[in-house]
Amino acid sequence: MSIDISEGMKLSLLKEALGNGSIIVDSVLDTIMATKREQIKKLHTYAITAPSHEGGRWQTFYKGVDDAVRKNIKAPTEEALLDKLITIYFADSSIKKLTFHGLYEEWLDYKKSIVNSPNTIKRHEQHYKKYFEPSPLHNHKVIKTDELLLETECNRIIRDFNLSRKEWTNIKTILNGMFEYAVRKKYLVDNPVDKVQILVKFKQVVRKTGKTETYNSDELKELNLYLDRMYAETHDSAYLAIKLNFTIGLRVGELISLRWEDCSENHLHIVREEVRDQTTNHYEVVEHTKTNRDRFVVLVPKAIDILEKIDRQGDFIFMRNGERITSRQIAYVLEKYAERQGLSTKSTHKMRKTFASNLNANGVPLDCIRELLGHSNLNTTLGYIYNPLTEKETYDLIAKAL
Template identity: 65%
Template sequence: MNQKERSSYDTILQILKSDATLLSDSVVDNIMATQREKIKKMHPYAITAPSSEHGRWQTFYKDARGVRKNIKAPSEKALLDKLIPIYFAKTHIDNLTFHELYEEWLEYKTALCGSSNTMKRHKQRYKKYFETSVLDSMKVQSIDELLLDKECNRIVSENNLTRKEWVNAKVILNGMYDYAFRKRYIEENYMSKVVIQVRYKQVQRKTGKTETYDTDELSALNAYLDQKYSETHDCSFMAIRLNFFLGLRVGELVALKWEDLCDDNHLHIVREEIRNQDTNAVEVVEHTKTNTDRFVVLIPQAKEILEKVNHVDEYVFVRDGKRLTSRQINYVLEKFAERMGMHTKSSHKMRKTYASRLNAAGVPLDVIREQLGHSDLTTTLGYIYNPLTEKETYDAISCALK
């Protein structure tokens, strides 16, 4: 058996879910001969011999979308071998279960995503919401539009999901059905027609008071940071000061390098710190959360802060010879909240404060989206709150209504 034949046989045997490495060539030959005879009996089109000495055997078959296509080979045997995977692939599609589709999609997504944390969350959500569903063991071909719609609504209702959590869970279904459609396992992507009609879990609406540092709080925080920096020269205090002018994710902030100062007016954001949820280890990766780089405007106040930081390492923010971490940034904010007798506002609230201040100053929303590194304007709108004090809000409304 030559290498080309072995490759063809291995492909067919994989479809049949056999282990070709455990079979002898004679057994493989017998299996293939049996499959050829089956194809001859079930194939609806004529298999035509060549009309000349150098011609090719040929026939027709219908693809997954029902389009008739011509197929050729140098011999009848080779032609039948080409037809075997086509027929048995159809058997694979007909018998494919929802769970098997999930496993296929997960393998495909893992190869593209590169984030173990994201894949871990997908696995957790599938196990929690879909593994216990009737969908899990059903054949994909038997799941119609109404059943899928009904199950999605049941999952939201019985698990009392918020809209945000359902969006996160739906990422799995959208991915699976898009994958199945592109693989031609299904003729129509039913997920595009699913409508959630049950009530989502109601959550307390967030406001600027909880999601941003208002003008007075920001002034008090900056005074605290300046005082602590003058006493300790700890760069963590300047890092926080700087981020109210940059609006970076905290992982991006602590991963900044001096080489990212691409010109006088911009920072190039290309990497971030992440925590591996499997090992709990912290590391810097050469990409951002969205796997896209961006350029953030560097205003004069931000440049002044950077000039105060010692240029002693490749990273901008270094303490005792080691790169500053996200945890150290949040620790400073916790100590400030403790001193002020207020609830801690995390490092992510710096990012929301940045976006909200830009919006309050009239900066176009699309510019704010670009600065934050969002691909969707809807995401950016979730960062916009009122960062003004009550008096400033009153004065702004009074001025607008004069």
């Protein structure tokens, strides 16, 4: 005798079984996926080909109703290939209606949940509004967005806005992020951005040199004399913060977030930074660095001497009238110095480049410099290396070498 169970009762029993462990979720999902793979084998009309050699890939073709040509689909295993086909065959109606802009908003919500920096989100919003909102991509269906359409629009944006390679790399972060997210969400099989070719010329940027990016030996000597004189007059630790940073090479947000507890006998522990909310212009210290990784930097004798001169006013090393000094106040000191000397202002970041360049000029291994700067990629570090020597020092070094 069979018992007629309503749909509501079935759902209730299923939830109960999941709750008490009678059904293992992973086992159910594996069964569902196995069933779908079998369905795909029956639905799919093109042959599924095994690799012809070791290390090869399984492959097949697929042609949708709206596709002009069939597409080649590859995967390392038969199961992975079938899973890609499941994404295509079983895509629900909401995915079919999803637009480029809809995907962007969904991806941005995801980014907001994992990124600590509101400024990064704001920059993405500004870039999207400027470059992609006016584009035909904005309202285009995601599942119909192929690499040729993307390639056309990417090249047009670079040409119309006369972008440099670096500017485009920053903007492309949005495209890469969106479509990688779409692949992970099973909206798409592959990331079409991977196949985009840039065929137009980027804006040519004048290569920066040590003259603009670093303080050379003579400039650093003059600046230090000024900082010493001003500290003697004011006892403002902002002047010593700048002197110190030429020996430790921190991001300015890390520099003014240092606490006395971060100091050991000959190292500083870098664990936090100051951030500025670009909307409210509010500065605050957060308990992580830009890369979300802590690091240690060595304190040479000169750095230790500078630290020993500072009067303790609180938990932070650099304070003024009982308040933590901000990165803006550090920048102001350098601006005021340049104004008095009749020079162009060199930003706070040039202290960091001077530090890296001086280490390199004195034979410190690049990988050590990378670690001190807190970079994960050596190519990033190479972008900080310039010639910090005067023309005479450079000439003498060349003459000695030859």
